[in-house]
Amino acid sequence: MIVQPGKGAMQTHLKKRIDIVVEAPLLQRVTNQLDRENVSGYSVMPIIAGRGHEGPWTSEGQLGNASQMVAIVCVVDPARVDDLLAATFDLISRQIGHVTVTDVHVVRPQRF
Amino acid sequence: MIVQPGKGAMQTHLKKRIDIVVEAPLLQRVTNQLDRENVSGYSVMPIIAGRGHEGPWTSEGQLGNASQMVAIVCVVDPARVDDLLAATFDLISRQIGHVTVTDVHVVRPQRF
Amino acid sequence: MIVQPGKGAMQTHLKKRIDIVVEAPLLQRVTNQLDRENVSGYSVMPIIAGRGHEGPWTSEGQLGNASQMVAIVCVVDPARVDDLLAATFDLISRQIGHVTVTDVHVVRPQRF
Amino acid sequence: MFQLALQNLLSPMVLFFVLGLFAALARSDLSIPEAVAKLLALYLLLSIGFRGGAELAHHGFTGQMAATMAAGILLSFTTPFIAYALLRATTGLSATDAAAVAAHYGSISAVTFVAVTGMLGQLAIPYDGYLVAVAAAMETPAIFAALWIAPRETPMTRPSESRGLIREIALNGSIVILLGALLIGAITGQRGMVMLKPFIVDSFAGLLCLFLLDMGLITGRGLQQGWRHLSAAVAAFAVVMPLIGGTLAAAAAAAIGLSVGSTAVLMTLAASASYIAVPAAMRLALPAANPSIPLTLSLGITFPFNLLIGIPLYIAIANKIAQ
Amino acid sequence: MFQLALQNLLSPMVLFFVLGLFAALARSDLSIPEAVAKLLALYLLLSIGFRGGAELAHHGFTGQMAATMAAGILLSFTTPFIAYALLRATTGLSATDAAAVAAHYGSISAVTFVAVTGMLGQLAIPYDGYLVAVAAAMETPAIFAALWIAPRETPMTRPSESRGLIREIALNGSIVILLGALLIGAITGQRGMVMLKPFIVDSFAGLLCLFLLDMGLITGRGLQQGWRHLSAAVAAFAVVMPLIGGTLAAAAAAAIGLSVGSTAVLMTLAASASYIAVPAAMRLALPAANPSIPLTLSLGITFPFNLLIGIPLYIAIANKIAQ
Amino acid sequence: MFQLALQNLLSPMVLFFVLGLFAALARSDLSIPEAVAKLLALYLLLSIGFRGGAELAHHGFTGQMAATMAAGILLSFTTPFIAYALLRATTGLSATDAAAVAAHYGSISAVTFVAVTGMLGQLAIPYDGYLVAVAAAMETPAIFAALWIAPRETPMTRPSESRGLIREIALNGSIVILLGALLIGAITGQRGMVMLKPFIVDSFAGLLCLFLLDMGLITGRGLQQGWRHLSAAVAAFAVVMPLIGGTLAAAAAAAIGLSVGSTAVLMTLAASASYIAVPAAMRLALPAANPSIPLTLSLGITFPFNLLIGIPLYIAIANKIAQ
Numbered sequence A, B, C: 001m002i003v004q005p006g007k008g009a010m011q012t013h014l015k016k017r018i019d020i021v022v023e024a025p026l027l028q029r030v031t032n033q034l035d036r037e038n039v040s041g042y043s044v045m046p047i048i049a050g051r052g053h054e055g056p057w058t059s060e061g062q063l064g065n066a067s068q069m070v071a072i073v074c075v076v077d078p079a080r081v082d083d084l085l086a087a088t089f090d091l092i093s094r095q096i097g098h099v100t101v102t103d104v105h106v107v108r109p110q111r112f
Numbered sequence D, E, F: 001m002f003q004l005a006l007q008n009l010l011s012p013m014v015l016f017f018v019l020g021l022f023a024a025l026a027r028s029d030l031s032i033p034e035a036v037a038k039l040l041a042l043y044l045l046l047s048i049g050f051r052g053g054a055e056l057a058h059h060g061f062t063g064q065m066a067a068t069m070a071a072g073i074l075l076s077f078t079t080p081f082i083a084y085a086l087l088r089a090t091t092g093l094s095a096t097d098a099a100a101v102a103a104h105y106g107s108i109s110a111v112t113f114v115a116v117t118g119m120l121g122q123l124a125i126p127y128d129g130y131l132v133a134v135a136a137a138m139e140t141p142a143i144f145a146a147l148w149i150a151p152r153e154t155p156m157t158r159p160s161e162s163r164g165l166i167r168e169i170a171l172n173g174s175i176v177i178l179l180g181a182l183l184i185g186a187i188t189g190q191r192g193m194v195m196l197k198p199f200i201v202d203s204f205a206g207l208l209c210l211f212l213l214d215m216g217l218i219t220g221r222g223l224q225q226g227w228r229h230l231s232a233a234v235a236a237f238a239v240v241m242p243l244i245g246g247t248l249a250a251a252a253a254a255a256i257g258l259s260v261g262s263t264a265v266l267m268t269l270a271a272s273a274s275y276i277a278v279p280a281a282m283r284l285a286l287p288a289a290n291p292s293i294p295l296t297l298s299l300g301i302t303f304p305f306n307l308l309i310g311i312p313l314y315i316a317i318a319n320k321i322a323q
């Protein structure tokens, strides 16, 4: 995609953003899996409350992390999506959580 | 969409991700509304600072939540988007906040 | 895009969501840059851990912010994307960080 | 009086507030995490609540207490009408904005309450424990007064929501902790006090310093952002209104016959403006009001005014009029 | 006994718990930030660990200590079998859910441990410092027992993961801080105690109040969400099982010849159910189990039961049976 | 000397650091929330700042104080040149990376400062209050030295940014709190000290333990990630450089005629390397430098070296050379 050719036109490239929402105790398993798949990186973002099939939860005042969720965001090349979904599906399907895939554009494609 | 047919090819399905950014005191009103609309779930994510038409704000050192914003993320079936936008529009339009809708793909469509 | 014409059909409009992930010490430089570009607003979201080319990091127990990342989310008109990418590229390319651009739809286009 | 003002200005508490103010205005990156600020606020409310209760256990229920409670509620409900009239007469604020500001000034600031008790503690002037309950009772009537005043252009959408609103206002965290700790202090009395004294009494001054450092930081940041919302007339209101509220409270205190300390506390409560509970309530009840205006006024002008000038003034006046 | 129960119920700690419970059930927005809750838990564990160690430095290693340790481990490993049998006989819980619940009840609740030491402190009843080590040792055997019991439908995916699991369980934060502080207390003894006393001993009661306020809040919120998972039989289990565990511990304590305080502590440990360490471990080891069931039981029913009724009961019984 | 080292190693502070280190290396999930770590750092800086100020109020301004201040600034500005030369001669670090590391070692570590004052407190060795101001003054000169040294490949983009950078460095949070608390301590003197003592003095040792537990955790985690960035020569630098800095400071202290305690503090400051203020400044000023290298060196090697070996060594030397 070429965004608006002109003075500062920057070439952008299609990548995929994978958002993995999992139970907090499972976080390290998932990131280990991503490490094994040699992704270029990922970011962990907090979720402070939510509701799912089991009802609502909040992190307020909590001592443990058993009932909490976290989000792992990982930008990857489209060619890697399928492998990563397969690799994380094993983990996620047994536990509480879900995965979404979104089209994103980046400026420096070689980073991912 | 079939991402890369092959050994681990996973069938993914189009859903919509709705991001609702609202004032923190309004959070419960919005989630109550989502509950009434019977969405399968949502996640609340913190925003720690920002700027809008009223100027910048930060959560640092704050005692109350009146000047803070939060993000509510809700993955839904495309068929539900319109109802949900209508249902939350009432609330959001009177207050400070905004809503975005993004195409996402998921592996287990029946969850949403 | 007209989502499901019918009783509550709401007209939505294409905008772009720019996600800027940068080192925390750089946050103010980036938001200053966005202010200079006259964006309508932005939201800062926390990242609590991650991994990149330099290896993993976590915010747990940290005293300084030098090794931490934050995410800046900015919804803008598609016509503004190129300028903003150019404006932030200068900053980001010298430091650790990356930028993604995503298509989103909004209900009140004049806000952005 | 001058002596008193100086002693106040040179107290560690006020100096830490000024330090925070300076750091924010100089754009230092000094900051206090939100969780820490909330812990400090919780601690301070719990501490004054519990101590008020323990003091109450000594004295029991009195007619004076009932009278002070009634006076507090009346002050909270009536000052919004004065504030609204004043704002509409002297400033260009819209009816909705004026009503929202009026709610803030009718209600009280728990933090200013903590500050006056800290100052009285330093001067070894006692005050009645039941004033904790009076403070809690003064938080909400002003909100209802303001909703009464405000133009009803934007109807509350659902009855369930307005019921929700009343519950949210009546059971907001600071009221629950103040009254809860008061009750626990009253029940456990001297026995509880002995157990909790090192935490609740001995550490109070230090944690109040840390808290006021944070207040200075957010006041400074608020001023930096908010001053452009303020005309001179609006800013003047934020200094005049506390004096009006304080005067009314002084009259009530004299009529009831309160002690010096209790008179000073009641005056401070009436003179203070909310910036935790009411702002949140206004976002729900009067969404059309601009939230920056009352916040900048109450946090950016009235709070520092009360902390630096108001409180010593109220104590000096209380010294004159009370027995 | 009745006297004891009343004194417990009217202690500031229990009253703050009740305040939190009330606030949550009344849907007040009172809340304690997660970071603060974790600080309070860390402080309390560090404090009882260090004090246990300092006490241990006085007395050294004894046969009684080894016997109590063995008894604790045995209790933790065996009660899950009883709990499982009971659940399968009296409730409709699936085998996996029953195994997960059993793990929670075999293990211990560090918070309940803190509460019983607070109560004993109030009554000036001493207990042996090594019970801190016993508490730490009782955390994990129940988890292995439950994994043994649970149906092996869902195979652990990778050997590396199950190795990881064992490390995670054995080195979870609360065990590390309890045992670490115990060791440091034992090494630095009286010298360390003098240095740390204002922080570790004097502030304990106050911070425990704040912590129990938070426990009340999360218990209340848990109950609001979780009660629909509970049949009457399942809820009854959450009261009966502590009594079974406590009875077994009483027998062991009598056999070993523990003091009144130590008997009460061992009974409380056995009667308590985990809600920090075990829930997280179960999410990894038994993902098919519904996490709401054991959490609602242990936090929503067993913890308040122990706090309000159980602990005074165990102390009263210890008073009868110990020398 | 050996006695001193042992007493240091067996102090609760050092043992809690070791506990944290162990927990991190064993990959325990023990963790301290970021907000709590920041509260602890704020408290410790406020406490030593305030105590320094209160002590200063006794003694007033002296020539010795001016001389020590000048020595500190000189040390901070000159040691980066030594560090840079050493790194370029003995390691393969690039010019930019070497300059960034040099900035860290010229500047000081506020946490190490806190640790040496804790150790001196334990030994009842007094030090001069004005060293708080010296510490604050030593934070930034090294940064400017390093920017002078570093190759100017990447031009600072905007003048407004480089002005911003100077303000950010000069007004960073730890400097503001140190100097602000010093000033408040000096203004309120004995009166302030009486009010704040339970919080600022009595709880110090306990909160320092908690803080060092956290330092142990992040040191351990940093080492786990960072060791692969370190050649043997680079690692050796992190032990040699503190000794060089400490020696220079010892010479200055002897020339000025400082007391034992003040000599030990000045040596420790010079021997310490920044890991809060300078890393952030380097990300803005020298973005091309790899941030992991200086962080791993200063936090992973120099800090534990100073805490376990350096500080007792510096105290022992101070004992020899000072009057």
Ligand SMILES: Nc1ncnc2c1ncn2[C@@H]1O[C@H](COP(=O)(O)O)[C@@H](O)[C@H]1O
Binding pocket: A021, A047, A049, A050, A051, A052, A053, A054, A055, A056, A057, A069, A096, A097, B039, B040, B041, B042, B043, B044, B073, B074, B075, B076, B112
């Ligand atoms: N449709 C959804 N959109 C966003 N987050 C969700 C959604 N469904 C579930 N979640 C999150 O995932 C958690 C577990 O949901 P569940 O798997 O339905 O029990 C919830 O508490 C939410 O935080």
Ligand SMILES: Nc1ncnc2c1ncn2[C@@H]1O[C@H](COP(=O)(O)O)[C@@H](O)[C@H]1O
Binding pocket: B021, B047, B049, B050, B051, B052, B053, B054, B055, B056, B057, B069, B096, B097, C039, C040, C041, C042, C043, C044, C073, C074, C075, C076, C112
């Ligand atoms: N264009 C935008 N992109 C992302 N966040 C925004 C944007 N505009 C506003 N916000 C967020 O919404 C808050 C309120 O903005 P406003 O409604 O413009 O007063 C801001 O403080 C930001 O946190």
Ligand SMILES: Nc1ncnc2c1ncn2[C@@H]1O[C@H](COP(=O)(O)O)[C@@H](O)[C@H]1O
Binding pocket: A039, A040, A041, A042, A043, A044, A073, A074, A075, A076, A112, C021, C047, C049, C050, C051, C052, C053, C054, C055, C056, C057, C069, C096, C097
């Ligand atoms: N592919 C990615 N997806 C999401 N976040 C990333 C990715 N790569 C890097 N990050 C984040 O950016 C930080 C710096 O990465 P790097 O620039 O590779 O050193 C990491 O620690 C992550 O928090």
Ligand code: NA
Binding pocket: D104, D105, D106, D107, D108, D109, D245, D269, D270, D271, D272, D273, D274
């Ligand atoms: Na008022």
Ligand code: NA
Binding pocket: E104, E105, E106, E107, E108, E109, E245, E269, E270, E271, E272, E273, E274
């Ligand atoms: Na048990």
Ligand code: NA
Binding pocket: F104, F105, F106, F107, F108, F109, F245, F269, F270, F271, F272, F273, F274
């Ligand atoms: Na140095």
